[in-house]
Amino acid sequence: MKLYSFEKSEQMLELAKQVFPGGVQASRFQLIYGSSPVYITKGKGSHCWDVDGNEFIDFILSFGPIILGYAYPKVNQAVKRQLEEGVLLTFNPPLQNQLLKKLIEIIPCAEMATLHKTGSEATSASIRIARAFTGKNKVAMCGYHGWHDWCVRGGGTTTVPWERSPIEKTSQVPGVPPSIKQDIYEYDANDLTSLERILVENKDEIAAVIIAPEELVLSPLKQTLQEIKQMTHQHEVVLIFDEIKTGFRISLGGVQEYLGVIPDLTTVSKGMANGFPIAAVVGKKEIMEAFTKTAISGTFNPETIAIIAALTTIEELETFQGPQHFWSLGEKLITGLNNLAENMKIEAEATGWPLAPMPFLRFKYEDLKLREAIRRDFFTRVIRKGILLHPAHNWFISLSHTEKDVEHTLTTCEEALTVAKQAHVKK
Ligand SMILES: Cc1ncc(COP(=O)(O)O)c(C=O)c1O
Structure with missing residues (x-):
């Protein structure tokens, strides 16, 4: 099979630069300059097609939302029916109550829930609820929780976010007044003493600690989350799990259900409605009720299409045991990649980020130049052979992915590893 090329994508990007600052938003930039698609025209099941006509098995899945597969028939049918009833109605659609009840049934910490449109809105709402409940202002965070002022990091679209240095990531963001960040403290998810220090030094002032489970590499994960919970509760701080990536995927009820560590509040979004825009904050009743004291709203929050898509998506995940499928194929991919690395004597390790x-x-060569060269060649080759694997972000699996998809991916990875090794590792 010929290596894919991306002329049309690149031409379109050049034209787009005249009408959109930077051409496209940073997270949808070209993964590897000159060697990966920028514009996708169609998706069906686990596959997608780019504007140059190249077909891919997609393990990026729009960064997580496509949990059942592209153009999933049951969701599309439910959406078409709902379109005839109206998209956004004055006041509330009864469907909203059904979804709230479903979230409360499946997410362990959920006693009440609110609906939003995006992950950033949900994390911002969760912080506002925690602040309103505790009457305190300060927040401890680590990692990515969206683009809103309180939590945004990095900035600038001239480089791809995952290629920026760590210093750039935490530097002041143009357009965000430093005063907004003065109550936000960043801890290191892999050094819990940094969190302890923040809690002690700001005694009685921290409203919430927010953590996305995929930020943790400290093992065992369960113990780390338990320690974080213990620390926050000792200091009477609201613990928020940002399960925007892990919700509905690791288990229907997220990492908290899988590990049995239950936070006070949780945010979910990706994976909830198979690509339709929706998010939720769920949590303990006494904390969630602070929603009524503060001001959080949105014209589009009760929009019916995303709600029916969410109800149908969750039903399909339940019927076909979605999370079990993600575990099974994830483990097959991880084991297959580790066997390849071992047999081919390549310094690389496949893992779940944080779970299968x-x-x-990850490539592990100590020589950074070598590591980067092999990584780049491997991902370039894999993408140009029709597999969308992200070079610096965890991958996702949908209900439509098959064992055959994984087997074909492993064969392509073997070839790409061979080419990358031959080019860079001396015999
Ligand atoms: C853990 C986490 N929190 C929040 C967000 C922000 O979600 P959105 O991009 O929908 O605003 C993301 C998005 O990637 C995320 O991964």
Whole structure:
């Protein structure tokens, strides 16, 4: 099979630069300059097609939302029926209550829930609820929780976010007044003493600690989350799990259900409605009720299409045991990649990020130049052979992915590893 090329994508990007600052938003930039698609025209099941006509098995899945597969028939049918009833109605659709009840049934910490449109809105709402409940202002965070002022990091679209240095990531963001960040403290998810220090030094002032489970590499994960919970509760701080990536995927009820560590509040979004825009904050009743004291709203929050898509998506995940499928294929991919690395004597390790349904392959050569060269050649080759594996972000699996998809991916990875090794590792 010929290596794919991306002329049309690149031409379109050049034209787009005249009408959209930077051409496209940073997270949808070309993964590898000159060697990966920028514009996708169609998706069906686990596959998608780019504007140059190249077909891919997609393990990026729009960064997580496509949990059942592209153009999933049951969701599309439910959406078409709902379109005839109206998209956004004055006041509330009864469907909203059905979805709230479903979230409360499946997410362990959920006693009440609110609906939003995006992950950033949900995390911002969760912080506002925690602040309103505790009457305190300060927040401890680590990692990515969206683009809103309180939590945004990095900035600038001239480089791809995952290629920026760590210093750039935490530097002041143009357009965000430093005063907004003065109550936000960043801890290191892999050094819990940094969190302890923040809690002690700001005694009685921290409203919430927010953590996305995929930020943790400290093992065992369960113990780390338990320690974080113990620390926050000792200091009477609201613990928020940002399960925007892990919700509905690691288990229907997220990492908290899988590990049995229950936070006070949780945010979910990706994976909830198979690509339709929706998010939720769920949590303990006494904390969630602070929603009524503060001001959080949105014209589009009760929009019916995303709600029916969410109800149908969750039903399909339940019927076909979605999370079990993600675990099974994730483990197959991880084991297959590790066997390849071992047999081919390549210094690489596949792991879940943090758990098997969100796999990733890390190269471990100590020589940074060598590591980067092999990584780049491997991902370039894999993408140009029709497999969308992200070079710096965990991968996702949908209900439409098959064992055959994984087997074909492993064969392609073997070839790409061979080419990358031959080019860079001396015999
Ligand atoms: C853990 C986490 N929180 C929040 C967000 C922000 O979600 P959105 O991009 O929908 O605003 C993301 C998005 O990637 C995320 O991964």
